[in-house]
Amino acid sequence: MKGIILLVLGIGLLHTASAVTHSLKYFFTASSEVPNFPEFVVVGMVDGVQMVHYDSNSQRAVPKQDWVNKAADPQYWERNTGNCKGNQQTFKANIDIAKQRFNQSGVHTFQWMYGCELGDDGITRGDCQYGYDGADFLSLDKSTLTWTAANQKAVITKLKLDATGAVANNYKNYLENTCIEWLKKYVNFGKDTLERKVRPSVSLLQKTPSSPVTCHATGFYPSGVMVFWQKDGQEQHGDVEHGEILQNDDGTFQKSTHLTVTPEEWKNNKYQCVVQLAGIEDDITKVLIESEIQTNFGKTNRGSNDPNTIGLIIGGVIALLVIIAVVGVVIWKKKNKKGFVPASTSDTDSENSGKGIQKI
Incomplete structure (x- = not known):
């Protein structure tokens, strides 16, 4: 649990005031046979602060911070609600595929986590990973545009994605460009909240x-x-x-x-x-x-x-609640780049840069 909290909130481990780093991260979690919990949950976070939420019970993408609406265009919520609904069906298929590969039944989780970071020194980072039951499954290596399988069951997916390299290239472009652009936009609109300093x-x-x-x-x-x-x-x-x-x-x-x-x-x-x-x-x-x-x-x-x-x-x-929403985020999670993406100001921006999570 400690590892999850530290990762989700971006906590440093040094006894010094680190350089300011802003982050935009999205967490997708599909669960199987978990009582009284939605089968699919999406959480978007800026600097560790939840800003958007979607789950399969409400089937609506909703803001969790007032300033998100300032960054959103008029079609933002309808568009991303549609994206989430589409990803919900793919996630449901993926968790079934994973259970078959591992020859399992019962309670399981399948996750995707992707996002970017921007330091005040201008250095950027981006990550995209899959996870299954709280453990690494597949991760993107942006430098080589290849995928790393964490276990033998993930090799099937790795080979499929490496065959063309298209998905990896789309992710790289999103993480290094579109994600950073939207992170800057969110931080600008939410700076009164995100950049405040409150002594304990x-x-x-x-x-x-x-x-x-x-x-x-x-x-x-x-x-x-x-x-x-x-x-x-x-x-x-x-x-x-x-x-x-x-x-x-x-x-x-x-x-x-x-x-x-x-x-x-x-x-x-x-x-x-x-x-x-x-x-x-x-x-x-x-x-x-x-x-x-x-x-x-x-x-x-x-x-x-x-x-x-x-x-x-x-x-x-x-x-x-945060842990449940990002069940198993002991890692940066899942795979393709689209799912709940930041809304774009045009039909050629982030909205069309990918087609959501793909079947594994």
């Missing part, structure tokens, strides 16, 4: 005197954050557990990092939690002293109405 609220929490001490940062934006513990100025590793970055219901994020240490140990040494947020130069520190700890025991009685507790619950639920 940081608290030290503990359930009982023998429980780990949790450094909880919440309400921050963007999602690029590092939360870590130091002892006498040196970062701690062995006694620290890092939680996932979760999204709050208002679009901001939260993250917790847990320190396992005895009261005697932290009282005799200087422990502090350090929070570093992308785009904000100064670190936020919280020194581990008794008066800073908020707890369920002793004179501070924190119950179910505690805002940090509620935030953790809300964040966990939202993260779960």
